Amino acid sequence: MFVDHSKIYVKGGDGGNGIVAFRREKYVPLGGPNGGDGGRGGNVIFVADGNLTTLMDFKYQKHFKAARGEHGMGKGMHGARGEDKIVKVPGGTIIYDDDTGDVLADFTETGQKVIVAKGGRGGRGNTRFATSFNKAPSMAENGQPGEERWIRLELKLLADVGLVGFPNAGKSTLISSISAARPKIADYPFTTLVPHLGVVETKQHESFVVADIPGLIEGAHVGIGLGHDFLRHIERTKALLYLLDGAEPDERDIFTDYDILSNELRLYNEDLAKRPSLIVLSKMDLNNGEEKLKLLRERFGEDQVLGISSVTRKGLDELIDRTYALLQTIPEQEHIGENRVIRKFVEEKPFTIKRENEGYVIRGKRVEDLLIMSNLDQEESLQRFQRICTKMGIDDELRRMGAKEGDIVRILDLEFEFSD
Ligand SMILES: Nc1nc2c(ncn2[C@@H]2O[C@H](COP(=O)(O)OP(=O)(O)OP(=O)(O)O)[C@@H](O)[C@H]2O)c(=O)[nH]1
Ligand SMILES: [Mg+2]
CATH class of the missing domain: 3.30.300.350 (GTP-binding protein OBG, C-terminal domain)
Incomplete structure (x- = not known):
């Protein structure tokens, strides 16, 4: 199951209470104050984890609370701090404050962390309120409540390359021929229902990540077919591979296919259509492969077009090398912006x-x-x-x-x- 949206509740632990206590001394009815402070409440911390690829864990569990701090004790002993609650989410997760819509975090790399709900501070024990005027204060603070909020998680997969094409173009076959990903393959459209990521390795042992998303059809940008829901998963890719179906089924032709695909991307997000790309003609083992390749090269330029067959493996090595080389030409910042971990809690009015x-x-x-x-x-x-x-x-x-x-x-x- 692939889940890429979720709304959950988070709460930092409450701070422990400070207490009022006095030293017991012989012959002194009321010794000096020695009530300890409460411990700080734990934070709820979200971490981008490279082993996760969906938000499925959040489909059933919706509440995440950190532990409260312990109360202070006599003899000046402070309460222990509450344990943090660490929550793992896939890289590519964006965390929004559900009330304000503010972005709290935008994980563009695994390992990034953000506190989404701070624990409350511990209340001070009476020791801390002693002054020269009041040597034996009989007051202490309670702990501060932890922050709480509803947050919205949204996943945009982190892949270097997005694979776009009509249903049945051979996207899943391609990704399973060049990586360890094993999406379902079949000779009917809309076989792939959820995105798949595959890690591709070059001969020099460099690697990049390719995302196979469900096939696109005309109208995808307004939600026709399955495409729309998944277009945002390729929004953060650096480059795209347009996979054109060499079988040209249903009277379609590769040129119109390309125009429809790039138009759908443009209508969904202008930037997507401008992304560096290669055009890949699939199923070269079928009839007239070379001829179609020639026509494509005439229109788009020699260097822009490659022909492959996942069945005979023709052209796959070249595709891997060319894609890797293309990625090297793209500066980091251009596609996803700086590494964004944000925690911009608006300073609230005191009252x-x-x-x-x-x-x-x-x-x-x-x-x-x-x-x-x-x-x-x-x-x-x-x-x-x-x-x-x-x-x-x-x-x-x-x-x-x-x-x-x-x-x-x-x-x-x-x-x-x-x-x-
Ligand atoms: N002859 C030939 N057939 C291929 C090749 N690549 C894929 N196919 C066939 O094309 C059909 C569709 O392949 P998929 O990889 O499932 O296509 P897809 O683009 O992932 O399709 P959706 O998931 O529906 O969008 C399958 O029957 C594959 O066996 C190829 O290089 N040569
Ligand atoms: Mg598929």
């Missing part, structure tokens, strides 16, 4: 305030995290929470919006009265 039935609702990750991390049943924590809110500008903003003494203000499940 937003909305009027909602008579009251005010405050939202925003920063202020919500602050609330979750504050133990409001500890008097000192409550005071600190209020102080930071004021510093963030929440009071000013409420006043500006017309809040009056006694109005109800809500953050998550906390409700309080505004006091001026």
